[in-house]
Amino acid sequence: MDDLRLLQQVGQEIPLATPDQLAPTRDRILAAMTPTPAASPAPTTIRREARRRWRFVFGGVAAAGLAAAIVSVFVLAPDRVGGDVPAAKADARQVLRDAAAAALRLPDVAPRPDQFIYTRSQEGRNLHESWLSVDGTRDGLIRTTSADGKTEDLHPGCRDGRRNAERGNLVVPGRTEPCTPEPNYLDLPTDAAAMGAYLAEHRSGEPGSVNAAGKDVMDLGYGYLRPQSRAALYEAAAAVPGLRAVENVKDGAGRPGIGITWPTQGGTGDIVLVFDAKSYAFLGVSGSSAVLALSVVDKVGQTG
Template identity: 25%
Template sequence: MDDMTQLREMRADAPVPDRAALAPGRQRLTDALAGGRRGLRLRADWRVASIGAAAAITAAALLTTQIGGGPGSSHGATAASPLSLHSPAEVLNRAADALEKQEAPAEPRPDQWIYTRTKIAAPEPKGGSGAKVKVTYDPDSWVPYDNSAAAKNGKDDDYRTSQQVYRAAEKLPDDPAQLLKKVRSFYPTGHTAESPPEAEAQHTFRAMGLMVEAYPIAPDALARIYRALATVPGVRVTDHLVKDAAGREAIAITRKEDGSHEQREILINPRDYSYAGLRFVAAEDYEVKSPFTAGPPGTYKAGDVLNSEARVMAAVVDAKGQKP
């Protein structure tokens, strides 16, 4: 049995997967089992972006001890102006305000590469099975900025090159409703039995998540995306900082998956508001009674982390294998 088949069978008792389950945002969590990776974000000349170490000159001044990290935190910050984590609109609009003050670096050259380093956390066993899932992946990835061949010949209909996303994001309108419409068109929903269509709100949140995780993306474009993301029906923010797969604190922008027990979480660095990672978390209590081949059986509680991936570094480099 190949790794991807085994992963799918782990939770075969869950509702039939919808488009969101097949989308690139979630696929990044499972592609690691087959060694696959995708390109992705950073500072002044895109040359180095260590999440938690990238410059946070303006954003750090906007944060409060309410979301500041304690000892050992790599994302936390303290500041004079309070920022609550009860309203996604407040969080995302404040993030947009900070991003709009940042200078946009020049677009990478077509011959450059996108380097990313990723951390994936294996789900914990449930129900006393003791069967811990082994996740094998290469944390380092190099993808051509202009990866046209993969875009044309890849198996994923939603795949877009870093260059395509960067340029599409630059053209997104200021009006949130129009922006959401453009993003849905850029990442269309399914139209087959294997990839059925999504309801508009779920389609929007999935597609917006893909835009947020894009690397590189100009700060002003990300600001427009954040402002529009706050208007998606059903979007929420977790009222406390959560831990990403690398153990760092992050803001979780969430939405419950339609027809599912889980929610998708877009993780944002609370210092500079860059993309930090992606999680799927149990949105409610539920029980898995399937045999082991369908995944570790047991009782899942609301808040249990089902899958988690963190991006710990991203950079534009001049050659495959080069690191910042």
């Protein structure tokens, strides 16, 4: 059973922390993420890794850009224990903290370097399946099923600094090209303060860009994360200013849920992340895409 299905079945009994218990974490986040005048420009690691990882699977979503910048933040404790507030009165930060509590109930599976991250997703009427190498050295596969039929794109791994050359989505027989392995699993921080610092350090948007922060949380949510890292991501996201809960939204597969939105720049419309109203599993992006399955497998073609 993959983690998304399991999350649909778990309860909401685990109590969340009190404001007094959260105070030290809040202080650490503020200390870690407040920029200093002498700070050097942060690298763009998240943008580079995320764009390649999802460029075939979520073309429309990845094209929007991936970034993170969470600065001058604070953590709010939910008014009630997770799951007690109905969707009609949901608070954006509380939904994210409920999602963090729910993530901690998932099985903790540490991917091995020789394994693959399997994702089944939907974007419009297209169904995508991908098997991407955990450490980036093994050949993966991306399969798309649409009204026009089924296509398969090889995703060459990088071994000893070389990988099979591609022209378009086809591998050129007998030719290789220089490369650097790009892992498709990130061993991310496991607490909110460290996750906030990681996002700030690896931002590719401008400091303080709420729009960029939302996009990065979106991208990392699509990927495979171990429970503590996923919980830390949602807790850090809960500290982003300007969040808003949206009722009666649906992901790209038509599944209903609670939406969390960050305002975009330039009047292009809000990005709405959709969470299941009962399990608080991340479902996808409203009107755009949906994650249907996410798991660690031993070989290409295996689904769980």
